[in-house]
Amino acid sequence: MSLTGAYDPANIFARILKGEIPAVKVWEDDDVLAFMDVFPQSEGHVLVISKTSxxxxxxxxxxxVLATLAAATQRTARAVAKALSPEGFSIMQFNGEAGGQTVFHLxxxxxxxxxDRPLKGHGHAPMADADVLRSLAERIAAALD
Structure with a gap:
């Protein structure tokens, strides 16, 4: 998909927001949902999406909406850092298929x-165990400010 086109209301994140597909939630409010990536590139990989856009x-x-997402991403990253004590973290955001985007919902x-832990490839990591994701989500949620 290119950088232009119509929003697909059947994309996986839209379906998660509608409750059609389960997600391991870290936190949510009226505007934002933060949840565990089921194909994590690293332990504790979290996705942050808008619920309104x-x-x-x-x-x-x-x-x-971008300002709200940026603040939510920062809040979540702080909790990830506190809960998991990584040596660093990456914030990634892909645009268009050629840019690496695989789900066309910002x-x-x-x-x-x-x-000492190699990063798994974007879109190429194996599916994680749901119980492991739930445990990580609970740890991260407990560290939220």
Whole structure:
């Protein structure tokens, strides 16, 4: 998919927001959902999405929604750092298929990093065990400010 086009209301994140597909939630409010990536590139990989916008990418998002997502990403990253004590973390956001985007609903990745643990490829990591994801989500949620 290119950088332009119509929003697909059947994309996996839209379906998660509608309750059609389960997700391991870290936290949510009226505007944002933070949940565990089921194909994590690293232990504790969290996704942050808007619950109110139908933006497919950074070019389409409303400025006020982007500000809300940025604050939510920062809040979640702080909790990930506190809960998991990584040596660093990456914040990733992909735009368009050529840019690495695989789900066309704007989202931010928070990926904890350790020097001695290789990062799994985006879109190529194996599916994680749901119990492991739930445990990590609970630890991260407990560390939220």
């Amino acid at each position: 139908r933006a497919r990418n950074l070019l389409e998002v409303e400025p006020e 989202h931010f990745h928070i990926i904890p990093r350790w020097a």
